[in-house]
């Protein structure tokens with residue numbers, strides 16, 4: 001979608017904090033995350049394992065894992081309405097219809113004991129009442145839409161009878177059946193092999209163009225970011241440290257962490273590999289430093305970086321970085 005075709009802000013996340021309250025301490029998994037998403041836009045969320053990407057997504061869906069996780073601060077404005085204030089019953093209405101999610105492993109999203117048709121039907125019936133024949137017709141259409149051949153036959157099958165790529169497309173069909181304005185895709189292709197990955201990404205792009213939904217696309221893979229995303233947010237130890245248009249982030253990354261990430265992407269033509277790790281460890285989310293969280297690994301570190309967290313600096317058009325050392329635009 002061309003930039004001028006993009007519409008209004010559909011999702012705005014402000015200063016989101018989701019922490020795990022454990023006996024041994026507080027894990028600040030999401031600790032001051034802010035970003036926005038416009039209609040028809042794909043925002044990539046990247047960062048090393050454990051930096052809080054999935055927890056951010058689950059906080060938006062209000063589907064936090066059991067065992068002490070709590071969103072304690074912030075706002076999640078979906079079409080201007082703070083869904084953190086909605087009741088669990090209201091959230092059930094919102095999920096699937098207005099905001100939806102596709103997870104990494106289709107195995108965990110599909111129920112092995114129900115047929116594909118039953119699972120699609122359940123999703124459709126959650127939002128409308130109609131005669132069975134009409135629901136089944138819509139389920140078949142939903143499968144056709146995600147490029148499943150012979151959907152009339154597939155609909156009676158069970159998850160184990162489908163390939164991994166097909167299962168993930170069924171999960172996609174369920175996620176978008178309610179025509180949500182926002183789709184969160186958390187590493188949706190990691191369990192698939194490379195060719196199938198590409199097909200799935202193309203499918204998501206096409207569905208996005210058809211529906212105008214906004215996508216928050218979580219990935220480790222900068223190659224996928226280049227292919228899928230309009231903008232990218234780089235997350236480090238519970239915060240977004242840099243955010244901007246994909247081209248700008250690739251060509252002129254500003255935050256030393258983003259630079260290290262981009263430098264670690266193997267240079268070659270064709271599909272780009274996954275991130276190799278950069279030297280050192282991120283700080284413990286139970287014991288975060290007062291200053292910049294990247295300071296212990298940063299080649300440019302100086303005293304002020306250790307003394308206080310840097311304010312967000314505007315480094316370009318719609319491009320920001322949290323770093324003492326960057327030059328404001």
Ligand SMILES: Nc1ncnc2c1ncn2[C@@H]1O[C@H](COP(=O)(O)OP(=O)(O)OP(=O)(O)O)[C@@H](O)[C@H]1O
Pocket residue numbers: 020027029047048049050051052053054055056065066067220285
């Ligand atoms: N059940 C849990 N109990 C305690 N801490 C947890 C739990 N689940 C996650 N965390 C903490 O939350 C942090 C963020 O986890 P999250 O799953 O959001 O990371 P991620 O960025 O999605 O990583 P990955 O790329 O590996 O999927 C982790 O570093 C971990 O310390």
Ligand SMILES: [Mg+2]
Pocket residue numbers: 053054055186
């Ligand atoms: Mg994750």
